[in-house]
Amino acid sequence: MAQVNFVDVLDDNAIFEGSGWDALVVVTTDISKSGFDEVTLLAEHGAKVDKRVGLSPTLLFAPGLAGGRLIISPVKNSQDDFEDVRIFADAARSGIKLAKDAGAIRPLLVVAINREERYQFSTQVAALACGQELWRALERREASGDTPAFEAIGLFNSTQASQSLNAIEAGRNLARDLCGTEPERMSAPAFADYCVAAYQDSGLTMCVVEDRDVLERDYPLLSAVGRSSFAVSRHQPRVVKLEYVGEGEIEHTYFYAGKGVIYDTGGADIKVAGGMAGMSRDKGGAAAVAGLMKTLSMLKPKGIRVVAELGLVRNSIGSEAFVTDEIITSHAGVRVRIGNTDAEGRLVLADLLSHLRIKAEKSVKPELFSVATLTGHVVRCFGGYTATVENAVAKQAGVAANMAHLGQVWGEPIEQSVLRREDFAKIVDPSGAADILSSNNGPSSVTARGHQYPAAFLLEASGLSAHGLHSNKPMAFTHVDIAGSATEGHPLYGSPTATPLVGLYKYMTLISK
The missing domain is CATH 3.40.630.10 (Zn peptidases)
Incomplete structure (x- = not known):
């Protein structure tokens, strides 16, 4: 069964070129609060050139960052009383699709931390949403020999989450x-x-x-x-x-x-x-x-x-x-x-x-x-x-x-x-x-x-x-x-x-x- 493979990433330097990751997918409620100065500067500069940055998923040319690709996928309406953690799933799916279409095979997923209780598992939910987005029908895989879209997806700032998520995703894939x-x-x-x-x-x-x-x-x-x-x-x-x-x-x-x-x-x-x-x-x-x-x-x-x-x-x-x-x-x-x-x-x-x-x-x-x-x-x-x-x-x-x-x-x-x-x-x-x-x-x-x-x-x-x-x-x-x-x-x-x-x-x- 072809499925995504999640990998825990704790090293801050993983966002940079040469780390082994070839795209940086940032899921955030605010481009000024990505957690990285380099990402924030690029995003804010990009927003001056392209009004879509921070409003819809966008790919920015990012020399020095992983793969030279920075994908900003905004989380919308996080302050709405009736929203739930699925808004992080929506943003992650959009971002990972953009990474795939751009040719990445080892993207690093960064989910900006949100302290609200309803969003406490936003990183895990975002990761599983990527698995949902990337699944392809068994008939198609068998007919064309489709291989997984990515070698791996890195989960930044994740501690021992990948084992659980990979097992959950194996069950979901089945x-x-x-x-x-x-x-x-x-x-x-x-x-x-x-x-x-x-x-x-x-x-x-x-x-x-x-x-x-x-x-x-x-x-x-x-x-x-x-x-x-x-x-x-x-x-x-x-x-x-x-x-x-x-x-x-x-x-x-x-x-x-x-x-x-x-x-x-x-x-x-x-x-x-x-x-x-x-x-x-x-x-x-x-x-x-x-x-x-x-x-x-x-x-x-x-x-x-x-x-x-x-x-x-x-x-x-x-x-x-x-x-x-x-x-x-x-x-x-x-x-x-x-x-x-x-x-x-x-x-x-x-x-x-x-x-x-x-x-x-x-x-x-x-x-x-x-x-x-x-x-x-x-x-x-x-x-x-x-x-x-x-x-x-x-x-x-x-x-x-x-x-x-x-x-x-x-x-x-x-x-x-x-x-x-x-x-x-x-x-x-x-x-x-x-x-x-x-x-x-x-x-x-x-x-x-x-x-x-x-x-x-x-x-x-x-x-x-x-x-x-x-x-x-x-x-x-x-x-x-x-x-x-x-x-x-x-x-x-x-x-x-x-x-x-x-x-x-x-x-x-x-x-x-």
């Missing part, structure tokens, strides 16, 4: 490849194989479930979604099971269910009028979880155990396709009436969560999460933001609130939604023949509480509803809907973001301590 690649190159079997290769010698425990009899027995809802795909060997479903165990006494255990719908046709409730375009990105949840496990395997945080299941399935159309009105018994023994075959993601997640629930019952301080590009409704509500919906146990523990705090300072903002009694009323089967109804027969985007009530379904269909506040074994569960944040740019074919990998990693390794 997640982007898995999410963003077209559905034949990254079919369910190919997705699983790509994970196997990525985790080689990682220390993770991994197995891939591919036998049809086992899948239909242990993952009946998932297998119903993929029923028509079994006829085509390269489209057949897979479940990838992963486990990380840190050194020392385990103090917390985290469980992740990742939705990996390789391609969502809508099934028998077929997507029409161009609605299928971009549906190869419906595997963003599984991709993000897969990337998270890669990062964990590299950084090896102590005292935590992390278990993940990725449900990989193609919602194919055909004579074997499952249909609305069917009643299918979930792994947890809950009889589910299918309300709409295009609401397939919650079916996949429910079986995964049921398996994780059983493991969680015997685990230390368990917390469960589902991560999915689940609903159009979350996009209608929050645009490009991630949303969380949590059960009462998680709410009492402040899970979503803590995730939101970390997401805010690490450039992955989260909106918090609330699960209410009306959400459970929506999943009652009117006929009484089944225990619950998976969905109504309309798109989530035009359904009231369309991204909240699927969490009620997940609780009931997975058996997690038996582990509420007053149960013998309360379990915190948080549903994470990334339908709006899994990609950026073009609405159908934009770049995958790997969200919420950074926030989840920081949550597990910081909040839990």
